[in-house]
Amino acid sequence: MERSPLAPAAFPALPDIEGVTLRIAQARYKEWDRCDLTYAELAEGTAVAGVTTKNLCCSSEVELCREGIKGGRARALIVNAGNSNAFTGYRGREAVEQIMGQVAGHLGCAPSEVFVSSTGVIGVPLPKDKARAGVEAALAAAPCSWEDAARTIGTTDTFPKGATASAMIGDKKVSLSGIIKGSGMIAPDMATMLGYIFTDAAIEPAILQEMLNEANAESYSCITVDGDTSTSDTVLVFATGKAGNAPLVNRDSPGADAFQAALTDICTQLAHLVVKDGEGAQKFIEIRVTGAVSDVSARRIGLSIANSPLVKTAIAGEDANWGRVVMAVGKAGEPADRDRLSISFGTTQVAANGYPVEGYDEAPVAAHLKGQDITIGVDIGLGDGRASVWTCDLTHGYISINADYRS
Amino acid sequence: MERSPLAPAAFPALPDIEGVTLRIAQARYKEWDRCDLTYAELAEGTAVAGVTTKNLCCSSEVELCREGIKGGRARALIVNAGNSNAFTGYRGREAVEQIMGQVAGHLGCAPSEVFVSSTGVIGVPLPKDKARAGVEAALAAAPCSWEDAARTIGTTDTFPKGATASAMIGDKKVSLSGIIKGSGMIAPDMATMLGYIFTDAAIEPAILQEMLNEANAESYSCITVDGDTSTSDTVLVFATGKAGNAPLVNRDSPGADAFQAALTDICTQLAHLVVKDGEGAQKFIEIRVTGAVSDVSARRIGLSIANSPLVKTAIAGEDANWGRVVMAVGKAGEPADRDRLSISFGTTQVAANGYPVEGYDEAPVAAHLKGQDITIGVDIGLGDGRASVWTCDLTHGYISINADYRS
Numbered sequence: 087m088e089r090s091p092l093a094p095a096a097f098p099a100l101p102d103i104e105g106v107t108l109r110i111a112q113a114r115y116k117e118w119d120r121c122d123l124t125y126a127e128l129a130e131g132t133a134v135a136g137v138t139t140k141n142l143c144c145s146s147e148v149e150l151c152r153e154g155i156k157g158g159r160a161r162a163l164i165v166n167a168g169n170s171n172a173f174t175g176y177r178g179r180e181a182v183e184q185i186m187g188q189v190a191g192h193l194g195c196a197p198s199e200v201f202v203s204s205t206g207v208i209g210v211p212l213p214k215d216k217a218r219a220g221v222e223a224a225l226a227a228a229p230c231s232w233e234d235a236a237r238t239i240g241t242t243d244t245f246p247k248g249a250t251a252s253a254m255i256g257d258k259k260v261s262l263s264g265i266i267k268g269s270g271m272i273a274p275d276m277a278t279m280l281g282y283i284f285t286d287a288a289i290e291p292a293i294l295q296e297m298l299n300e301a302n303a304e305s306y307s308c309i310t311v312d313g314d315t316s317t318s319d320t321v322l323v324f325a326t327g328k329a330g331n332a333p334l335v336n337r338d339s340p341g342a343d344a345f346q347a348a349l350t351d352i353c354t355q356l357a358h359l360v361v362k363d364g365e366g367a368q369k370f371i372e373i374r375v376t377g378a379v380s381d382v383s384a385r386r387i388g389l390s391i392a393n394s395p396l397v398k399t400a401i402a403g404e405d406a407n408w409g410r411v412v413m414a415v416g417k418a419g420e421p422a423d424r425d426r427l428s429i430s431f432g433t434t435q436v437a438a439n440g441y442p443v444e445g446y447d448e449a450p451v452a453a454h455l456k457g458q459d460i461t462i463g464v465d466i467g468l469g470d471g472r473a474s475v476w477t478c479d480l481t482h483g484y485i486s487i488n489a490d491y492r493s
Numbered sequence: 494m495e496r497s498p499l500a501p502a503a504f505p506a507l508p509d510i511e512g513v514t515l516r517i518a519q520a521r522y523k524e525w526d527r528c529d530l531t532y533a534e535l536a537e538g539t540a541v542a543g544v545t546t547k548n549l550c551c552s553s554e555v556e557l558c559r560e561g562i563k564g565g566r567a568r569a570l571i572v573n574a575g576n577s578n579a580f581t582g583y584r585g586r587e588a589v590e591q592i593m594g595q596v597a598g599h600l601g602c603a604p605s606e607v608f609v610s611s612t613g614v615i616g617v618p619l620p621k622d623k624a625r626a627g628v629e630a631a632l633a634a635a636p637c638s639w640e641d642a643a644r645t646i647g648t649t650d651t652f653p654k655g656a657t658a659s660a661m662i663g664d665k666k667v668s669l670s671g672i673i674k675g676s677g678m679i680a681p682d683m684a685t686m687l688g689y690i691f692t693d694a695a696i697e698p699a700i701l702q703e704m705l706n707e708a709n710a711e712s713y714s715c716i717t718v719d720g721d722t723s724t725s726d727t728v729l730v731f732a733t734g735k736a737g738n739a740p741l742v743n744r745d746s747p748g749a750d751a752f753q754a755a756l757t758d759i760c761t762q763l764a765h766l767v768v769k770d771g772e773g774a775q776k777f778i779e780i781r782v783t784g785a786v787s788d789v790s791a792r793r794i795g796l797s798i799a800n801s802p803l804v805k806t807a808i809a810g811e812d813a814n815w816g817r818v819v820m821a822v823g824k825a826g827e828p829a830d831r832d833r834l835s836i837s838f839g840t841t842q843v844a845a846n847g848y849p850v851e852g853y854d855e856a857p858v859a860a861h862l863k864g865q866d867i868t869i870g871v872d873i874g875l876g877d878g879r880a881s882v883w884t885c886d887l888t889h890g891y892i893s894i895n896a897d898y899r900s
Contacts, residue, residue: 142824177848208816399896416722488802
């Protein structure tokens with residue numbers, strides 16, 4: 087698959103996180119000559135938090151992750167690429183439990199401290215023999231780079247994705263490094279969005295979870311490629327506590343706000359990278375909704391626009407078709423008044439108070455739409471609610487990837 | 494635009510409806526040499542019922558239709574093609590009121606008995622001068638055929654759409670003839686689904702409305718092309734009462750069930766025709782959901798599948814990708830249990846009880862998917878709720894129609 091035109095020039099330089107060691111191996115879940123099993127070894131005492139798919143038909147990996155998150159502590163992460171192990175019943179669950187037991191035996195920890203994700207084809211139980219050999223090879227492998235790990239968790243991704251952020255907690259600098267995979271909510275073989283963030287900050291699991299929920303609401307929950315929600319979506323944050331900062335125990339701990347900002351920052355960066363690898367994406371679209379009755383309402387309206395095939399095809403066609411934006415606002419089911427609605431493309435207002443702007447000059451809008459980064463502004467005119475959501479355009483590339491090739 | 498490959502061989506023979514006279518004229522709402530204004534003159538005492546878009550940013554036509562429906566009586570219908578008059582503020586409303594007044598003056602009826610629909614480009618007020626001249630020409634035109642009227646209400650439709658049904662009420666046969674336009678929930682220039690059904694049955698407006706609501710729930714509300722809900726969607730039923738049957742006044746009136754069945758039948762036929770003219774459609778897809786906790790839940794699950802770009806592209810690619818169906822069930826937000834789910838394509842079960850069927854033979858499924866009429870069966874395994882929904886596949890044609898041409 088050709089590299090997305092929206093990909094960054096290079097993989098960014100991510101700082102090492104003390105207490106995190108990455109290793110990769112070949113489990114050969116598919117007939118391919120690449121690493122497809124990633125192992126992150128985490129220091130004792132590492133806190134964990136996570137958000138997972140709301141899809142009711144989720145995989146055993148997701149179910150077991152949710153259970154593990156309740157414990158609040160993690161010692162290891164295993165990510166399998168090439169087989170999502172979804173819709174595989176008890177056989178699939180057994181394979182995950184085998185991996186958890188194998189790694190726990192190696193580290194001398196509880197199986198519930200081992201987190202497993204899988205991504206790839208659906209309906210085929212993860213082969214236990216390949217998993218066992220792959221894990222064994224990973225446990226013994228030499229440490230690898232962030233970029234190697236980012237590449238190894240990927241499936242249909244056209245580029246490896248990573249981001250970093252940092253924050254001061256008191257006089258201690260804490261670092262966050264994260265990797266993510268995803269290229270559409272669901273890629274051709276049920277590939278999915280999986281994201282992992284590692285930090286050396288000392289932080290209690292409960293507050294880490296609260297902060298991840300907040301970051302998620304403004305990042306992963308604000309992106310869409312095709313509106314399809316995967317059965318395996320998972321984002322985990324691991325905090326090793328090695329930075330030596332005074333532990334964050336609640337919202338009032340000094341540095342909590344700075345850490346929240348850094349966490350939201352890295353989540354947003356990673357979320358944007360997924361959109362930029364959206365199947366067939368040629369343009370990155372930011373939809374800024376203001377004036378809604380609440381932030382939640384603004385986000386719903388934004389996602390209604392971002393999920394509209396007609397809006398997405400209009401952007402692909404570089405067409406300032408604001409009528410389709412009106413339609414998408416109206417179908418969101420959120421409070422909206424046609425006669426208060428204002429719409430802009432880039433910095434140019436095209437409609438205000440329910441009517442096309444007098445003497446509207448299409449030239450700057452046409453120029454904006456020819457670019458790769460598109461901004462659509464929508465003011466609902468009813469309140470102070472606001473949200474930004476991000477998506478990509480809907481192109482022939484999406485159809486080719488999803489219809490022209492058999493799975 | 495090329496005729497849809499799913500179009501019927503010919504426009505059907507529709508019976509005349511006593512008390513209904515159709516006329517068409519050229520208002521030239523666009524620079525085209527075709528009729529674009531349709532006028533249906535209705536006998537005194539005609540009952541009316543209607544369902545309209547739930548889109549909150551609806552057109553003035555829709556607002557005024559809703560008001561007219563409350564009165565229960567109709568004398569005329571005017572349909573403008575080429576300009577939807579949506580998002581045009583008070584100027585748009587004035588144009589509709591002008592048409593209502595003009596026709597009411599001609600017929601000597603109340604303006605509220607004149608129903609107006611418009612379809613086409615958005616954001617441009619319907620030009621009053623063209624509307625006045627067009628209506629004047631239509632009022633004086635010779636009566637035309639159902640096919641002419643069906644063609645005249647169309648915009649991006651690739652074929653004219655009509656259907657008929659009949660019922661016995663006591664010893665009187667009543668007839669229903671209907672026409673519809675639509676080609677996607679929204680076509681390139683905000684074209685929309687507009688449907689009109691005419692019957693000679695004698696029936697009170699209140700029960701006609703109740704029956705239309707029931708028919709709508711099983712027909713128009715069960716189709717989707719792209720999940721985008723237009724700002725102008727309208728379906729109206731006019732009953733002239735000329736058949737001489739004992740008037741239907743409630744559900745217990747003799748023949749009420751037969752009329753309900755005929756109404757649901759014609760609505761379903763018309764709804765299917767819209768899907769068969771779906772933008773870029775190559776395949777007609779029926780999704781039969783059974784075993785849901787309720788009929789409403791079944792319909793939501795069905796629409797989640799029918800609106801999934803990944804399911805629709807898989808069908809376009811003739812790919813029995815049942816994993817995408819599982820995903821779409823899970824994201825519907827309705828009660829579902831991964832391990833009770835069964836899925837079939839055509840008559841072949843591919844997954845049962847949350848696991849691929851043992852010894853599944855792909856050959857009959859592959860053969861089914863090569864056809865034009867595709868059936869996906871999903872059993873949720875939880876209750877007795879059932880629903881059928883209809884959609885088309887998502888193809889390069891959809892992208893070409895919506896992205897490659899500028900509006």
